[in-house]
Amino acid sequence: MNNDLEHRYRAVSARIAETAHTLQATPPLLLAVSKKHSSETIRALYNLGQRDFGESYWQEAETKMQTLEDLDLVWHFIGPIQSNKTRPIAEHFHWVHSVEREKIARRLSEQRPDHLPPLNLCLQVNIDREASKSGVLPEAVLPLAKAIQGLPKIRLRGLMCIPERRGDSKSQQQSFRRLAKLGTDLESAGIATDTLSMGMSSDLESAIREGSTIVRIGSAIFGTRA
Numbered sequence: 001m002n003n004d005l006e007h008r009y010r011a012v013s014a015r016i017a018e019t020a021h022t023l024q025a026t027p028p029l030l031l032a033v034s035k036k037h038s039s040e041t042i043r044a045l046y047n048l049g050q051r052d053f054g055e056s057y058w059q060e061a062e063t064k065m066q067t068l069e070d071l072d073l074v075w076h077f078i079g080p081i082q083s084n085k086t087r088p089i090a091e092h093f094h095w096v097h098s099v100e101r102e103k104i105a106r107r108l109s110e111q112r113p114d115h116l117p118p119l120n121l122c123l124q125v126n127i128d129r130e131a132s133k134s135g136v137l138p139e140a141v142l143p144l145a146k147a148i149q150g151l152p153k154i155r156l157r158g159l160m161c162i163p164e165r166r167g168d169s170k171s172q173q174q175s176f177r178r179l180a181k182l183g184t185d186l187e188s189a190g191i192a193t194d195t196l197s198m199g200m201s202s203d204l205e206s207a208i209r210e211g212s213t214i215v216r217i218g219s220a221i222f223g224t225r226a
């Protein structure tokens, strides 16, 4: 089982390295999305050199954080955030990729403990305007960024998206391009960010082509499991 894990992990790392190399670009950070996978599997990946892990549910993450307390892991929250769940997220994570409301950003800033550095934060953008999907609409990104940028205990790092699932990688790539453009628009408005959290197991190459700085990879590393 660990052989398979190692094999898949190395294959994903190679896909990232090769794509970046071809583009002569800096390879993005590999965020291993460990939701629904065990602490033991996370530890095995740690032993292969992986440090950044993404979780979508606080309850599930809490158990893993306790079990893995002895490791210097970097935890990223990537799931939907209810306002009554902001406190543990503010206290235990290094990054949050899924902020879509001012109220949530304010609570995260207020609840971030003083002894910790500001929480790194990305705005989740509903880049393909899907009715079923979370995230701010593209035109709401700048107003939201302006509203939260001065908050003391968060640091706005950039934008995140989950594009609409489509068969062809060309239109997928268009979505990533539009997210990158929104990042540039922020910069023109005086809000400098350095992060585009985009690209998953099936489309990491397109995302890297459009300037991804963090790819969030689940199934290609962990395999598929019910």
Ligand SMILES: *Cc1c(COP(=O)(O)O)cnc(C)c1O
Residues within 6 Å of the ligand: 033, 035, 056, 078, 079, 162, 200, 201, 202, 216, 217, 218, 219, 220
């Ligand atoms: C589960 C998840 C991923 C990983 O998706 P894969 O297709 O398994 O790589 C990435 N981002 C978010 C927000 C997720 O919830």
